Amino acid sequence: xxxxxxxxxxxHEQVVFCHDESTGxxxxxxxxxxxxxxxxxxxxxxxxxxxxEALNDVLRLSKGMTYKSALANLxxxxxxxxxxxxxxxxxxxxxxxxxxxxxxxxxxxxxAAEDSGTSVPDLQVMGIETNNVAGVTERTGxxxxxxxxxxxxxxxxxxxxxxxxxxxxxxxRTDLTGLKVAIQGVGNVxxxxxxxxxxxxAQLFVxxxxxxxxxxxxxxxxxxxxxxxxxLSLDVDVLAPCALGAVLNDESIPLIKAQVIAGxxxxxxxxxxHDLMLRERGILYAPDYAINAGGIIDIFYERIGHEHNKVRxxxxxxxxxxxxxxxxxxxxxxxxxxxxDELAEERFMK
Amino acid sequence: xxxxxxxxxxxHEQVVFCHDESTGxxxxxxxxxxxxxxxxxxxxxxxxxxxxEALNDVLRLSKGMTYKSALANLxxxxxxxxxxxxxxxxxxxxxxxxxxxxxxxxxxxxxAAEDSGTSVPDLQVMGIETNNVAGVTERTGxxxxxxxxxxxxxxxxxxxxxxxxxxxxxxxRTDLTGLKVAIQGVGNVxxxxxxxxxxxxAQLFVxxxxxxxxxxxxxxxxxxxxxxxxxLSLDVDVLAPCALGAVLNDESIPLIKAQVIAGxxxxxxxxxxHDLMLRERGILYAPDYAINAGGIIDIFYERIGHEHNKVRxxxxxxxxxxxxxxxxxxxxxxxxxxxxDELAEERFMK
Numbered sequence: 001x002x003x004x005x006x007x008x009x010x011x012h013e014q015v016v017f018c019h020d021e022s023t024g025x026x027x028x029x030x031x032x033x034x035x036x037x038x039x040x041x042x043x044x045x046x047x048x049x050x051x052x053e054a055l056n057d058v059l060r061l062s063k064g065m066t067y068k069s070a071l072a073n074l075x076x077x078x079x080x081x082x083x084x085x086x087x088x089x090x091x092x093x094x095x096x097x098x099x100x101x102x103x104x105x106x107x108x109x110x111x112a113a114e115d116s117g118t119s120v121p122d123l124q125v126m127g128i129e130t131n132n133v134a135g136v137t138e139r140t141g142x143x144x145x146x147x148x149x150x151x152x153x154x155x156x157x158x159x160x161x162x163x164x165x166x167x168x169x170x171x172x173r174t175d176l177t178g179l180k181v182a183i184q185g186v187g188n189v190x191x192x193x194x195x196x197x198x199x200x201x202a203q204l205f206v207x208x209x210x211x212x213x214x215x216x217x218x219x220x221x222x223x224x225x226x227x228x229x230x231x232l233s234l235d236v237d238v239l240a241p242c243a244l245g246a247v248l249n250d251e252s253i254p255l256i257k258a259q260v261i262a263g264x265x266x267x268x269x270x271x272x273x274h275d276l277m278l279r280e281r282g283i284l285y286a287p288d289y290a291i292n293a294g295g296i297i298d299i300f301y302e303r304i305g306h307e308h309n310k311v312r313x314x315x316x317x318x319x320x321x322x323x324x325x326x327x328x329x330x331x332x333x334x335x336x337x338x339x340x341d342e343l344a345e346e347r348f349m350k
Numbered sequence: 351x352x353x354x355x356x357x358x359x360x361x362h363e364q365v366v367f368c369h370d371e372s373t374g375x376x377x378x379x380x381x382x383x384x385x386x387x388x389x390x391x392x393x394x395x396x397x398x399x400x401x402x403e404a405l406n407d408v409l410r411l412s413k414g415m416t417y418k419s420a421l422a423n424l425x426x427x428x429x430x431x432x433x434x435x436x437x438x439x440x441x442x443x444x445x446x447x448x449x450x451x452x453x454x455x456x457x458x459x460x461x462a463a464e465d466s467g468t469s470v471p472d473l474q475v476m477g478i479e480t481n482n483v484a485g486v487t488e489r490t491g492x493x494x495x496x497x498x499x500x501x502x503x504x505x506x507x508x509x510x511x512x513x514x515x516x517x518x519x520x521x522x523r524t525d526l527t528g529l530k531v532a533i534q535g536v537g538n539v540x541x542x543x544x545x546x547x548x549x550x551x552a553q554l555f556v557x558x559x560x561x562x563x564x565x566x567x568x569x570x571x572x573x574x575x576x577x578x579x580x581x582l583s584l585d586v587d588v589l590a591p592c593a594l595g596a597v598l599n600d601e602s603i604p605l606i607k608a609q610v611i612a613g614x615x616x617x618x619x620x621x622x623x624h625d626l627m628l629r630e631r632g633i634l635y636a637p638d639y640a641i642n643a644g645g646i647i648d649i650f651y652e653r654i655g656h657e658h659n660k661v662r663x664x665x666x667x668x669x670x671x672x673x674x675x676x677x678x679x680x681x682x683x684x685x686x687x688x689x690x691d692e693l694a695e696e697r698f699m700k
Binding site for chain 2: 002004011014016052104
C-alpha cells in the first residue's frame with residue numbers, strides 16, 4: 001500500500017495516522033481539501049480488519065465531504081476520520097480524549113462530527129481536549145425548537161426544499177397538493193420530510209424496516225403503507241430514498257415510474273453509470289449530496305453563531321444549487337450527478 | 351504496506367502524509383514521541399523511489415531523535431520529516447513554503463531543522479509560513495562568536511567533553527597531554543574537535559577524503575596524516591569517528607587498538623550486535639547519539655533564548671550522561687549502546 005499513489009488518494013492534502021499507546025487508539029484523519037476552509041467531516045468508529053481497509057474508507061468519505069460542503073456554498077473543506085476498533089468493545093473515555101488531542105494537532109484544519117459508531121456525547125468527550133468538534137452544543141433548531149445537536153431536522157428541511165425545486169423543474173408544479181411521493185425509510189430524516197410533505201398536501205406512500213414508524217406515518221400523516229419491495233417501483237410522481245445507499249441500480253432503475261428522485265440518503269447511486277442510466281430513462285435525479293446538505297449547513301452555523309433564520313435561508317439555497325444543476329444538465333445533455341460534481345469542483349478549486 | 355504495523359512503527363504517535371498539488375510537494379512528517387516536549391528533527395529531502403522507502407527512512411530517524419533528545423535531557427520529543435524529491439531538481443521556494451504550511455499543521459508538535467538535501471536558507475523559507483523551524487536564526491555560538499545557525503561548533507564541543515569523560519573513565523586520565531587520538535574525518539565537526547584536542551595537548555592522527563582538510567590539520571594542529579585504510583587500526587588511545595556511519599563492523603572491530611571510541615558521526619555501529627562485540631574486546635564505546643548531542647542542545651536553546659554560557663553548561667552534561675552509561679554498563683556487564691537506549695527510555699517514557 002502506498003498513500004500518495006492510493007487509488008482513492010485523489011489529491012488529498014493530508015493523511016494523518018494517529019496512535020496512542022496507552023489507550024490503544026489507532027485512527028486516521030484524512031483532509032482532502034481546505035481551499036474553502038477547515039475540513040469538516042464525521043469521525044467514524046468501525047472494526048476495520050486493518051489500516052488498509054480503514055484508509056480506503058476514510059479517503060473516499062473525506063473527498064465526498066469536500067464536494068458536499070463546496071456545493072452547499074459553505075466555507076468548509078472536506079475531511080473525515082476513522083477510529084479503528086469496535087465501538088462497543090474498544091471505546092473508552094480515555095480513548096476519545098486521546099482522539100481529541102489528535103484533532104488538536106491538525107492546525108485547526110479538521111473538525112470532527114458524529115458518525116457511525118460515535119455519538120454526540122462521544123464528540124463532547126473529544127471536545128474536552130479540542131475545539132475541533134462540531135454538532136455538540138445545544139442550540140435552537142431550524143424549527144425554532146431546542147436541539148441537542150442532531151442535524152436531522154435540518155437535513156429533512158433541506159431535502160424538502162430540494163424536492164420542491166425538482167418538482168417545479170420537472171413537473172412544472174409549485175403546488176404540492178395531491179403530489180404522490182414514495183418515501184423509502186421514515187426514520188429521523190424521512191419522517192420529518194414526510195411531515196413537511198403532508199403539510200404541503202402531498203399524498204404519501206411509505207415503507208420502513210421498523211413497523212412502528214410506518215404505523216405512525218399512516219396514523220399521523222395519512223400515509224399509505226407499502227412493502228419494501230414495492231416502494232421503488234410505485235406509480236408516483238416522486239421517489240424519495242431516505243434509508244439505504246445503492247438503491248438506484250441495474251435492477252431498480254428499469255422499474256422506477258417516478259419522474260423525480262429526491263431523497264436524503266447517502267450514496268443512492270450503486271455506481272457512477274447509474275447517473276446516466278437515470279437520465280436516459282428521463283428521470284430527474286437530485287444528486288444526493290446536494291439535496292441532503294441541510295445537516296452540514298446546520299452544523300456549520302453552530303461554529304459561527306447559530307441564528308435559525310439564517311440557517312433556514314442557507315438551507316433553502318439547496319434549491320438554487322439544484323436548479324443550476326438541472327439546467328446545466330439539460331443544456332449540455334449530461335447526467336445530473338456528473339454536473340453536480342463539476343459544479344462542486346468549480347466551487348472548491350482555487 | 352501498513353503504517354500501524356510497519357516494522358519501524360514502534361509506537362509512533364503520528365505519521366502525516368502531506369501533499370500539495372500545485373507545487374508537487376509530497377512529504378511525510380513522523381512524530382515518534384512528545385512526552386518530553388514537541389518533536390524536533392531534521393527535514394530531509396531525498397529522491398526516494400516511492401513513499402514506502404521514504405516511510406522506512408522517516409520512521410527510523412524519527413525514533414532516533416526521541417532517544418537523542420531525551421538522553422540529552424532536553425524538553426524535546428523526537429520527530430523527523432522527509433520531502434520526496436531530488437533537491438537539485440524539485441526544490442522551489444513555493445514547495446518549501448508549502449512544506450512550511452504543513453509544519454504549521456502539527457499543532458506545534460513537530461519542529462523541523464536542516465538535514466540532508468535542505469539548508470538553513472531552505473528552512474528560513476519554510477519559516478515564512480510557520481514558527482516550527484529551528485536552527486535558522488543568527489546567534490552567538492557556544493564559542494561566543496556570531497553563528498548563522500550551524501550547530502557544528504556545538505557538536506564538536508560536546509564530543510570533546512564526552513571524549514574527555516570516556517578517557518577519564520577508561521584510562522583514568524584527566525590530562526590529555528600526549529593522548530593519542532585518531533580522527534576519521536576532519537570536516538565541520540571533526541576539525542573543530544581536533545582543535546579542542548590540540549589545545550589540550552593531544553597528539554592527533556587524521557584522515558579525510560578532502561586532502562586540503564588533512565593538510566590544514568597537519569599545518570595548523572601538528573597532526574599526522576594517515577590513510578583512510580589505516581585510521582581505524584592505528585595504535586592510539588582514542589578513535590574518534592567523525593565522518594561515515596557503520597564504521598564499527600565485523601571487519602574493523604577486530605583490528606581496533608584504541609581503548610576508547612568517542613566520535614561525532616551518526617550510526618557508528620553497523621549493527622546492534624557490534625555494541626556487544628566492542629565490549630567483549632574491552633573497548634569503551636561512547637554511544638554516538640549521546641556524545642554528538644551538542645548540536646541539538648544548541649538548536650534547542652535557540653528556541654528558548656540562546657545564552658551561550660547556559661548552552662555550554664548543558665552541553666557539558668553530556669559527560670555526566672556518558673559517565674552514568676559507562677558505570678551502569680560495567681556494573682551490569684552490558685554494552686554501552688544498550689545501556690544508552692535504556693537510559694534514554696527512562697528519560698522519555700511517561
